[in-house]
Amino acid sequence: MTSGADAVLAGVAVTNFWLLGASRLGHSIRVTAAQGILLGFLPLLAAGADGGALSLRVLALVAASVLLKGLLFPRLLFRGIREASIRREIEPYVGFTTSLVLGLVLLAVSLGIGTRLPLPHRPVSTLAVPIALFTMLSGLFLIVSRRKALTQVLGYLVLEDGIYAFGVLAVGEIPLLVEFGVLLDAFVAVFAMGIAIHRIHREFDHIDADRLKVLRG
């Protein structure tokens, strides 16, 4: 059953667990980048599994997502943490060990849902849908459970990775336009957050997202 896609999916699942248990922000950024690169190559494998030729469209998609997720985003994010001079996620709402255990629960839930979801056609791998769902849920969980704005951005990126994996593997024919739209969204999110972190840090000396609520009028 081992196709390249399965190996990549296994790797993606491992990066999800890694992110759930990681406290150092620099480390988390690198792992997210690795996840992005892994997923970036998925369309190649999916196209290979279908037996179809590698179209220019697929190559462009791969190149764009690898460049964005593997190089550009990490660079921006690293600049963010350098300027805000923060290195660790301290005291998240949900502890790291608990996060790992909850990650297992999320994995089980994704397996339960993922094998029952009706799909237009058979996905490339039986694991595709569960792992894609798992990635989305991990992303949501990171957004909900972490304090730092930067970790939340990483959560968005992981969420986007999940959507991307789902699109490539399960739906197959995701229109290029939609795909680029999603990528653009994430790009803007990172960009905006980068600026926001910079500004917030200058004003308030910390970037804990939960303290933003004191700003409301």
Add this chain to the structure above:
Amino acid sequence: MDPARLLPLAFALGLAPLLLGVVNRTKAIVAGRRGAPFTQPYRDIGKLLRKGAVYSGTTTWLFRAGPVGGLAATLAAVTLTPLGGAPATVSFPGDLVLFAGLLALARFLTVLAALDTGSAFEGMGASREVQFSALAEPALLVALAALARATGGLSLTDIAGGLGAAAWAESGPSLLLAALALGAVLLAENARIPVDDPNTHLELTMVHEVMVLDHGGPDLALVLYGSALKLWAFGALLVAAALPVRTGSALPDAAAGVGGLFASAVLVGVVESTMARLRLVRVPQFLVGAGALAALAFVLVGK
């Protein structure tokens, strides 16, 4: 019984201390020292066996029984351990549960012997030991269950026998993850970095070593030999999972297994030389992470 099945046991009994020698020598070489000879652990054990003993007045027979029972339980566990693809001396469906149970028994006796001294330090080590092992045991069994699901074997020997190149081609990612989880459990259960530092000299930071502080002479020799055997047993499981050499006959398989074991000892030495020790509060996370990897390995075995 097929005499070839005694092979893994004989190798384990004879060569286990050598494994520790290889780990220490590797660390020395990486650190730029020449290091002690490979046979140093044998000399240590021999020297200790020639000594007398001193016992604390607080202790009871349980303190003396600890090393004896601990070594005996580890010995019994080694009889269940295959060596690479070579079948173990004893195997039956579910022997992996007994394997875990016997190691738990060894730990139980060691912990009680430590508490028998009434020393605060040994209590501290015992407390940490039971905490970490409570998390390591599920990770071990889940990793073995993943391997069992990949191979369809119910005993350690069947599992090891089924983990050839074909199994790797079939479910490689899952086997890799299970092997990683096993490796993490090996480091935790054998008191290696990043969980515990066997060379530390500060009792406050020790886990395993501090539990055996009061043992000396022949008792300490039994403890040392027992921990060498335990490292051998876990290493053999790891090699069985990670080294897909299966010729079908016991001797070459066992030879490959021994080679793999020493390679993994070198690996342990390199890990110890390059990694820092985790803070104690991070160790549970390390073990839960290993369990998560093992669970992932289990569900990735597509069936």
Add this chain to the structure above:
Amino acid sequence: MTLLLVALAILGASGVAALAAGRRPRLATALGAGGTALACGLGLFPAAAALAGGPPEHVRAAWDMPYGSLDLELDALSAFFLLPIFLLGGLAAVYGAGYLRPHAGRRNLGLSWLFYDALVGSLVLVVLARNGVLFLLAWEAMALSSFFLVTFEDHREEVREAGWTYLVATHLGTAFLLALFLLLGREAGSLDFRDFGAHGPPAHAGALFLLAVVGFGAKAGFLPLHVWLPEAHPAAPSHVSALLSGVMIKTGIYGLARTLTWLGPPPAWWGWLLVGVGLSSGILGVLFALAQHDLKRLLAYHSVENIGIITLGLGVGVLGLASGAPLVAALGFAGGLLHVLNHALFKGLLFLGAGAVLHATGTREMDRLGGLFRRMPRTGTSFLVGAAAISGLPPLNGFASEFLIFLGALTGALSLPLAGATTCLAALAGLALIGGLAAACFTKAFGAVFLGEPRTGETAGARDPGPAMGIPMAVLAAACIVVGLLAPAGAGAIGSAVAALVPGAHGLPEHVQTGCAALSAATAVGGVFLAAAAGVALLRRAVLRGRPVASSVTWDCGYARPTARMQYTSSSFAAPLVEMFRGLLRTRLRLEATAGRFPGRASLATETPDVCREGLFAPAFRGVARLLGSLRWLQQGSVHVYVLYIAATLVALLVWRLA
């Protein structure tokens, strides 16, 4: 069967005789304990015979009770549960004769023995009854007699409190059982068990199953229905605690198992539910045990844990049945049932041991004890055997039953489709975690109570109890070892009990044989361990011969003046684990920190109240009390008003029926 009826008669007679001799405590004890031991000894024979493959025996008599009949049957399932009842009932009675001696003259021992006999008798009736009314009556007799036994020391506030908690909990459970039997009876047309499910599986089997899980779960101590258990068991005298924990809560498991025989083939979600209940009870039970300071309370929480393990076994069994995997089913059920017996043996032993400690020192606080192993070697050794057995260590009996459940779960994880396999994997991992935590908990308990140096003066006069208390402990410890080594020989008995649990399924006993064959290989390796231990011990002795063996103080890392108070306490031993799970346990900490340059006193106290009790039941009952409080204006306290109520109700009823 005749012998069983004779045993029941002896139980009744000895109880009444003990009551009559109440003024002379020594005679009352002799009559009560002796009669119980005799009856229990007699009862073991028919139970063993039924397990050895004898045909089910049946006694039936008419009864004036509406829907009731005096219908008793001894089949393999009942016989399997009779075994621990008689074994522990008899041994605990002998122990009680010694344990109650200090109370002679101050309390009415005759009354206590009457209730003890009533408890054993009603336990026997519960597992033999084959009629709903009879069953519920026996159930109620069991609840009431155990209530009176729990409140033996009713001059103490906390004992009365515990008794009330227990009484409320058990009756809430009984309410669910009443509904269960009424629904079953309405469909079957009678309340005789043989009519239940006789015409195919009942409608709404799922709802009936849920009723049974809640109703019987309240008795068994499923989380979160366990709240009475850690209150009632420590409050009772120790021989009663042993009987309650070792045997009485198992009637909940028996009831659930019996109900399964009426409900037809189970769907998979029953298995998932049981595995979930087993995991939560098992893991939280042992975690709460870890956080306790009171030895008997710790043991009580371990009963929740072991009920969880038994339920895990049943869950794996049900899952196997639902997925058409008879091997998985047989192993799960066999392991669960065997654990019922094993838990009775080691938990009985541990409670008796805790009683001996309490008897000798007057305290159950582990952090006030220590160093008892040298003062009470026999008690310590048997407690050690029990501690190792409950931690599921080979080659003792706890390992044997857990091995079967493990093997069932492993087989399921290997062969079932992903959903079932993942459930089995969860059972497997959970069982391993429970085992590790139980080992942590019992090294803590044994270490704090028996090892090291005495922490306070309370242990000064401690010594082993007399033979009345010592022999039952020794017998139970021996039973733990014997069952551990010889469990495979009982494969036939376990197989017939499993077959009785799943009527209509064929081939289960053969699968139990397969599992027991693996188990016998495991016990053989247990023999290897014992031989190796003997060999290494001889080697050690030979090496040490002629060498200096000196005695000194414990080497405390160079610290010159160690004191007993510097030892690791049970709380500090468990602290890392308690801290790791603090989100679940919600341990309260009271810290009086050191202050100033020359700090004087400092203190730290921790307390771990039951989360379910504090977070779930206490608010719920407060709400009910508030609701009912709003009706308080009805209570005027004047007879006239009450008569008026009665008259008004009568008139209203008449108008309603006649209009």
